[in-house]
Amino acid sequence: MTSSTLLLKDKVAIVTGAARGLGEAVARAFAAEGAKVVVSDIDAEAAGRVAVMLPGAIAVGCDVRDPAQVEALVAAAVKEYGRLDIMVPNAGVARVAPLTSTSYEQWREVTSVNLDGVFLCIRYAAPQLVAGGGGSIITMASVTAKASCALIGSYAAAKAGVVSLTKTAAIELRAHNVRVNAILPGFIGTELVNANKRAFEEQLGIPDFDAVIAQRQGRYGTVEEVANLAVFLASGRSSFSNGSAYVLDGGVSSSLL
Amino acid sequence: MIEMQGRKALVTGAAQGLGLAIARLFIERGAQVMLADIDAPGAAKAADELGPMARSIRCNVTSADDMAKAVEATVAAFGGMDTLVNNAGIEIVKPLFEHSEDEYQRIMDINVKGVFLGMRAALAPLVAAGNGAIVNMSSLAGTNGVPLFGMYAASKAAVIQLSRVAAAELRPTGIRVNAVCPGFVGTAMVDRLIPTVEAIVGVPFSALVAVKQQRLGTPAEVAEMVAFLASDAASFTTGAHFDLDGGLSAGLL
Numbered sequence: 043m044t045s046s047t048l049l050l051k052d053k054v055a056i057v058t059g060a061a062r063g064l065g066e067a068v069a070r071a072f073a074a075e076g077a078k079v080v081v082s083d084i085d086a087e088a089a090g091r092v093a094v095m096l097p098g099a100i101a102v103g104c105d106v107r108d109p110a111q112v113e114a115l116v117a118a119a120v121k122e123y124g125r126l127d128i129m130v131p132n133a134g135v136a137r138v139a140p141l142t143s144t145s146y147e148q149w150r151e152v153t154s155v156n157l158d159g160v161f162l163c164i165r166y167a168a169p170q171l172v173a174g175g176g177g178s179i180i181t182m183a184s185v186t187a188k189a190s191c192a193l194i195g196s197y198a199a200a201k202a203g204v205v206s207l208t209k210t211a212a213i214e215l216r217a218h219n220v221r222v223n224a225i226l227p228g229f230i231g232t233e234l235v236n237a238n239k240r241a242f243e244e245q246l247g248i249p250d251f252d253a254v255i256a257q258r259q260g261r262y263g264t265v266e267e268v269a270n271l272a273v274f275l276a277s278g279r280s281s282f283s284n285g286s287a288y289v290l291d292g293g294v295s296s297s298l299l
Numbered sequence: 300m301i302e303m304q305g306r307k308a309l310v311t312g313a314a315q316g317l318g319l320a321i322a323r324l325f326i327e328r329g330a331q332v333m334l335a336d337i338d339a340p341g342a343a344k345a346a347d348e349l350g351p352m353a354r355s356i357r358c359n360v361t362s363a364d365d366m367a368k369a370v371e372a373t374v375a376a377f378g379g380m381d382t383l384v385n386n387a388g389i390e391i392v393k394p395l396f397e398h399s400e401d402e403y404q405r406i407m408d409i410n411v412k413g414v415f416l417g418m419r420a421a422l423a424p425l426v427a428a429g430n431g432a433i434v435n436m437s438s439l440a441g442t443n444g445v446p447l448f449g450m451y452a453a454s455k456a457a458v459i460q461l462s463r464v465a466a467a468e469l470r471p472t473g474i475r476v477n478a479v480c481p482g483f484v485g486t487a488m489v490d491r492l493i494p495t496v497e498a499i500v501g502v503p504f505s506a507l508v509a510v511k512q513q514r515l516g517t518p519a520e521v522a523e524m525v526a527f528l529a530s531d532a533a534s535f536t537t538g539a540h541f542d543l544d545g546g547l548s549a550g551l552l
Binding site: 208209210212213216217228260263264267268270271274279280281282283284285286287288289290291292293295296297299 | 463464466467470471481482513516517520521523524527532533534535536537538539541542543544545546548549550
């Protein structure tokens with residue numbers, strides 16, 4: 043970090059799904075820029091292990107599928123810090139299966155975390171952002187919201203829904219100085235991608251998933267690179283950005299071949 | 300956040316408006332900037348005001364020769380070049396079928412050919428830099444149908460496609476290419492088009508802006524987006540076009 047002034051000094055932020063991977067990187071980057079971070083995860087213990095490393099941070103367990111828990115998460119942030127400025131509904135899951143062998147339970151698991159969870163986070167965080175005079179919500183969508191690939195139909199549909207929610211929230215909240223933008227990462231080197239590589243190779247007949255990534259997007263992105271964009275969108279530097287969907291994908295979605 | 304320390308940039312159309320705001324912010328963040336503009340005295344005056352990190356050169360972006368000289372001058376002044384902002388552009392605001400062939404040619408030459416020539420001229424030093432970054436100024440008109448901006452919109456859509464193809468082809472060189480698509484921003488360009496738009500649409504421009512995007516953006520806000528994309532903080536972003544429009548394009552009505 044080389045900026046002379048901290049970009050998120052004394053801002054209060056909630057990041058869900060922050061015990062590992064992308065969410066953890068966002069929480070770390072926010073803290074490095076001076077924010078007080080509520081590190082939230084369904085795995086409260088793991089969230090605690092992240093929070094203890096970040097100055098001023100607290101951990102709050104939350105299953106984002108449950109309205110009462112999301113409401114309690116926002117209340118915990120306000121109780122601890124007296125306000126809320128930034129919400130990053132990042133928690134997400136993926137189930138890799140063709141649509142025709144996706145069970146309804148799998149579909150609901152993916153859509154309830156990835157889409158219901160984002161709705162609930164916006165629903166309960168927005169009034170606090172409005173009460174504080176404004177703020178920034180950064181949703182974590184995916185390039186699969188723009189163009190999908192086989193085996194992740196439920197995930198992609200939920201992420202497309204996230205982009206849509208982002209736009210509606212942006213328009214409804216802009217009079218209150220609340221900005222809402224989406225990040226659409228390509229394939230990032232996370233557990234989520236690693237865990238599903240083999241399934242893609244087997245079910246799609248791809249000999250080497252990494253080689254496809256190398257050809258299509260150069261390399262895997264890093265969680266820190268996604269976190270950089272989240273910091274930008276959380277900060278005043280992006281004050282004219284609202285309702286936008288920002289792609290960060292090494293070019294995979296902008297080229298056909 | 301990684302700032303612009305040590306960046307060596309060429310910005311076209313930098314004598315005023317968005318280009319000048321971009322040059323100013325780059326310098327604030329530690330970059331050296333060559334301000335290129337067809338208005339040589341304007342660019343020189345702006346560079347003077349920005350201090351020792353700024354230089355200027357006359358450049359008509361429709362001339363391959365001028366573009367090559369601007370790149371050469373940047374490399375000579377700063378010992379290399381790693382950042383190119385193709386910002387120079389013009390607007391023509393009138394109903395589509397009132398555009399003359401000359402007007403078509405002029406807007407395509409400056410807004411599209413200028414971007415192509417700029418990227419082509421900068422290729423060698425940007426490859427040598429290893430972390431080269433190109434940011435091309437497109438517009439929300441490049442992704443949406445905007446009445447009265449038909450030819451401008453076509454030119455700005457072309458800028459997005461040029462950026463995407465360049466991004467894919469240049470990926471192995473480490474050069475990233477992205478476009479920025481602002482909504483209505485408070486610049487002389489927008490001031491010029493207000494009377495035309497009001498006369499044809501019959502609604503005060505300020506009311507139009509208030510409903511659709513609440514307020515005009517500022518050149519400094521656009522500059523922030525350009526600076527982010529030009530910096531190593533955006534190291535995985537290429538082939539993208541980043542809107543910034545206060546919500547203008549998010550809603551239907």
